[in-house]
Amino acid sequence: DTGVSQDPRHKITKRGQNVTFRCDPISEHNRLYWYRQTLGQGPEFLTYFQNEAQLEKSRLLSDRFSAERPKGSFSTLEIQRTEQGDSAMYLCASSLSFLPWNTGELFFGEGSRLTVL
Amino acid sequence: DQQVKQNSPSLSVQEGRISILNCDYTNSMFDYFLWYKKYPAEGPTFLISISSIKDKNEDGRFTVFLNKSAKHLSLHIVPSQPGDSAVYFCAATGANNLFFGTGTRLTVIP
Numbered sequence: 363d364t365g366v367s368q369d370p371r372h373k374i375t376k377r378g379q380n381v382t383f384r385c386d387p388i389s390e391h392n393r394l395y396w397y398r399q400t401l402g403q404g405p406e407f408l409t410y411f412q413n414e415a416q417l418e419k420s421r422l423l424s425d426r427f428s429a430e431r432p433k434g435s436f437s438t439l440e441i442q443r444t445e446q447g448d449s450a451m452y453l454c455a456s457s458l459s460f461l462p463w464n465t466g467e468l469f470f471g472e473g474s475r476l477t478v479l
Numbered sequence: 480d481q482q483v484k485q486n487s488p489s490l491s492v493q494e495g496r497i498s499i500l501n502c503d504y505t506n507s508m509f510d511y512f513l514w515y516k517k518y519p520a521e522g523p524t525f526l527i528s529i530s531s532i533k534d535k536n537e538d539g540r541f542t543v544f545l546n547k548s549a550k551h552l553s554l555h556i557v558p559s560q561p562g563d564s565a566v567y568f569c570a571a572t573g574a575n576n577l578f579f580g581t582g583t584r585l586t587v588i589p
Contacts, residue, residue, distance in 0.1 A: 404580050405577075418575055453523075468525065468577065472521055
């Protein structure tokens with residue numbers, strides 16, 4: 363399978379615990395994005411990387427959230443001291459940077475669903 | 480503030496008929512518009528896009544229409560098939576980000 367893969371697919375945790383999600387993009391893709399989708403809403407942008415550089419962060423990304431992409435390959439999204447409001451589907455997507463960004467063609471993974479009890 | 484809006488949360492259409500999904504946006508700086516389809520337990524998949532310099536783009540059974548003056552776009556699916564049953568998201572971009580609507584669940588009845 364050469365698509366975007368995310369792990370774990372589903373995580374249940376207690377409030378206050380830390381969780382980490384991993385995303386492996388399509389191998390030749392330089393851009394990697396994290397989105398969050400809550401029930402009844404469309405995906406909301408969190409952050410994106412160009413290779414290993416984190417170029418933009420949404421104000422939705424509070425101090426409890428941190429994302430990394432060491433070596434410009436896989437990425438991790440960590441949520442510290444989880445709250446019930448963090449319950450959502452966390453989507454990772456990747457794209458080729460040399461394609462005109464304005465085509466907006468992102469390839470999404472299947473997502474990691476977080477449930478905070 | 481929702482910059483991309485899909486006011487119809489659901490739509491049911493008979494197989495073989497036309498499905499029309501609508502989307503409105505507020506930001507006149509958006510220059511590309513896209514439609515994504517999402518099946519349960521899967522990530523969204525790209526369907527079709529249109530540049531703001533065009534008013535129509537067609538790909539097989541799927542056609543997207545853009546009305547810039549009304550800040551409105553629509554996706555037409557003709558003929559609709561049961562496999563088209565999914566949630567459809569409208570999205571728009573003008574910089575380094577995509578803004579998504581809330582989605583419309585399309586059900587195609589055999």
